[in-house]
Amino acid sequence: MSAAxxxxxxxxxxxxxxxxxxxxxxxxxxxxxxxxxxxxxxDTLVAVAIGFIAVIxxxxxxxxxxxxxxxxGLVGFxxxxxxxxxxxxxxRRAAEEAGVPRVGGAGRER
Amino acid sequence: MLTPLLEVLVGxxxxxxxxxxxxxxxxxxxxxxxxxxxxxxxKAGTLGSGLALIAIALYSQELDIVTRAVAGVVFFLLTAxxxxxxxxxxxxxxxxxxxxxxxxxxxxxxxxxxxxxxxxPPPA
Numbered sequence: 001m002s003a004a005x006x007x008x009x010x011x012x013x014x015x016x017x018x019x020x021x022x023x024x025x026x027x028x029x030x031x032x033x034x035x036x037x038x039x040x041x042x043d044t045l046v047a048v049a050i051g052f053i054a055v056i057x058x059x060x061x062x063x064x065x066x067x068x069x070x071x072x073g074l075v076g077f078x079x080x081x082x083x084x085x086x087x088x089x090x091x092r093r094a095a096e097e098a099g100v101p102r103v104g105g106a107g108r109e110r
Numbered sequence: 111m112l113t114p115l116l117e118v119l120v121g122x123x124x125x126x127x128x129x130x131x132x133x134x135x136x137x138x139x140x141x142x143x144x145x146x147x148x149x150x151x152x153k154a155g156t157l158g159s160g161l162a163l164i165a166i167a168l169y170s171q172e173l174d175i176v177t178r179a180v181a182g183v184v185f186f187l188l189t190a191x192x193x194x195x196x197x198x199x200x201x202x203x204x205x206x207x208x209x210x211x212x213x214x215x216x217x218x219x220x221x222x223x224x225x226x227x228x229x230x231p232p233p234a
Contacts, residue, residue, distance in 0.1 A: 091204020
């Protein structure tokens with residue numbers, strides 16, 4: 001088995017493993033009992049997609065995919081930060097509407 | 111040109127990175143609450159995507175691609191803990207409690223004993 005054939009087999013195996021990872025993450029996004037679970041699963045989906053893009057870049061020898069992976073990582077980080085702020089704002093409002101005492105105390109900002 | 115040893119190394123790194131991503135995913139699926147899932151996802155997931163990026167950097171053997179891939183890995187290593195910490199803190203402050211299997215809840219202890227004691231009421 002030559003080295004090139006080994007690399008082809010490794011690329012195929014990596015793509016198969018990452019596809020299984022995609023499916024398992026989607027199971028968690030659908031089942032996730034709370035909103036932070038779904039946000040965390042989306043964050044992991046971005047990480048797995050970056051790996052997938054890198055494997056595709058090795059497969060096609062088209063190295064501009066590295067830039068796409070970096071851009072996707074930036075978007076994933078910003079979206080996770082935005083979702084975290086959304087959880088903070090929504091959770092506080094929901095707790096106040098339900099009359100449940102909030103964890104952080106009323107005077108604690110952010 | 112690519113040496114056969116380098117091709118084998120790239121293939122092994124791709125498979126190992128994919129396996130790390132799979133481990134992170136299994137952790138997300140099997141662990142009990144969002145904080146434990148975060149522990150699995152933010153570490154193993156970052157390592158998986160970082161290994162894949164280093165593999166494509168080795169495979170390209172061009173200096174600009176290697177520089178960009180290393181910059182991307184450093185960026186992911188910096189942002190993954192930040193986003194995980196932000197999400198955990200937001201979830202905790204929004205009232206999502208850790209599950210019953212949690213042994214130590216340091217934030218609950220911090221809430222029970224505030225660092226700054228309340229000021230004495232002003233004399234009337």
